[in-house]
Amino acid sequence: QVQLVESGGGLVQAGGSLRLSCLASGRTFSNYAMGWFRQAPGKERELVAGISSGGSTYYTDSVKGRFTISRDNAKNAVYLQMNSLKPEDTAVYYCASGRLPLVVRSASGYDYWGQGTQVTVSS
Secondary structure, eight states: OOEEEEEOOEEEETTOOEEEEEEEESSOGGGSOEEEEEEOTTSOOEEEEEEOTTSOEEEOGGGTTTEEEEEEGGGTEEEEEEOSOOGGGOEEEEEEEESSSSOOSSGGGEEEEOOOEEEEEEO
């Protein structure tokens, strides 16, 4: 049984930092890309950051220079370090495991999802 479990969300003031963690089990995740998506109320789910099986990274423009994605294949874990947080970063953040080794921007490119963790940034 494949499981992804996120942790690390919470409430933070603008300018603050949070680190999200995703622990995976039930699959050899090192063979696949991993992604962090977010979904705000009334908005579509979007890929915030992705990392390929080889370690190449992708970031959406709004988080470049502020967020860093990393993975530890030995621990089956992926992380999202979020700095200089803004109120517009408020959303539910989801960890996802890709169908392919390379990062895909579409949610349809991911076949396993965590339950989500709320990130709220106050102004």
